[in-house]
Amino acid sequence: MTENPAARHYSKQQAGSLTTGDQLLLPDGERTAEILQVEFEPDDFGTPAVVLATLTGGGTIRIAAGSSVKILNTTVVDTTHDAEVPLPLAVVPSEEVEAAPEAPAVVVPPLPPIPPAVSGPSAEELARIPAPKGTPEAVVAAAAEAHPDDVGVLLLADKLAKGINFKSGSCLKDLSDLAHELFITLKDPDGALAVADLLNVLPFDGNPGRWASVEASLALSSYICRQDRQEERAEVYEKLLRTPETQETDAFKARMNSKLRQRSLNEPNLYDKEIFRSIDNSNHEAEREWRLLRLESLLFLRAHGGSETIGLGELQRRISNELEAVRA
Structure with missing residues (x-):
């Protein structure tokens, strides 16, 4: 039996499972480079679209998330020629035999962990949300x-009185705005919950525009119930909020979405620049909107x-501060 030297060969791997330390075959098909860091760039819908692989030698490679790339492996190829008759070998004393260096083991990096499954609320849990008293218009x-004296409520109610279409994004936005107006401006948590619950029970239909209004309504409802010590009801709203997951x-x-979701929670847009600019310009109306x-x-x-960067205690303090500021 004869043994060839360790030969280079490559294994295909999905770009989304690349990890630090992988030896990536570069686009020229001749050179390889070690990956220093892997990041993901989402498309406009928040879906991971591009893998950004930073290389140890400098530079970044952009790869479509769903494509395949080649990773360098090292193997030892053995070939045996059946037709050849092996010649007798001279016996060499064992003490003179030097141990041959072992080929380095091929380390296969593990895939990123699969995020835990998130289950929606059961029928029993959904029953904690009271049924509306009458039609949505009622x-x-x-x-x-x-x-009767609040102009904001009357304007929104007048628009919705013509008929509530739950497939209309603008209609859902008006309902969400009405619930927020009732709680934030008028300090009417019961009225806000009654309106918000018209949205809270709507299923996720895959439309980000419509879901944004439902999402805002669920978050508001969760906070109101937490403040009112309705913990179990708040948990139902929070489960519904995670329905898209x-x-x-x-x-x-699922892995990529989980990573992007955690990043958005860790780095939320809190509109600091816009608020400070409005304060500098003494534009109180714009400041309130931001x-x-x-x-x-x-x-x-x-x-x-909360998130990995903002805990519940700090969140509670900030929410109280913002409520005080917009109610002033």
């Missing part, structure tokens, strides 16, 4: 009757239990 009318069945996409957006972001974080 719920909106009741909110308007409770606050249960939709992805592809393991790779603070309302910041408040929505904080409520969303609170419904997720």
Whole structure:
């Protein structure tokens, strides 16, 4: 038997599973480089689209997330010629035999961990959300009757009185705005929950625009219930808020979505620059609008239990500060 020297060969691997230390075959097909860091760049819908592989020698390689790349492996290839008759070998004393160096083991990096499955609320848990008192239009009318002097509520109620279409993104936005107006401006948590629950029970239909209004409503409802010590009801809203996380069945996409989601929670947009600019320009109306957006972001974080960068205690303090600022 004859043994050839260790030969270079490559194994195909999905770009999304690249990890630090992999020896990546470069686009020229001749050179390899070790990966120093792997990041993911999402598309406009938040789905991982491009893998950014930073190389130890400098530079970054951009790879489509779903494509295959080649990773360098080292193997020893043995060939045996059956037709050859082996010649007798001279016996060499064992003490003169030097141990041949072992070929380095091929280390296969593990895939990123699969995020834990998130289950939606059960029928028993959904029963904790009270059924609306009458039609959706009647719920909106009741909110308007409770606050006949508030222009914001009356304007929204007038738009919704013509008929509530739950497939209309603008209609869902008006309902969400009404719930926020009732709680934030008028300090009416019961009225806010009654309106918000019209949205809270809507299923996730895959449309990010429509879901944004439902998401904001669920986050607001969770906060109101937490403040009112309705912990079990708040947990239902928080489970519903995570509904999109249960939709992805592809393991790779689920990993990437989980990573991007955690990054967005760790680095939320709190509109600091916009708020400071409004303060510098003495534009109180613009400042309030930006603070309302910041408040929505904080409520969303609170419904997720905080993040790796902002704990629940700090979130509670910031939410209280923003409520005080926009109610002033």
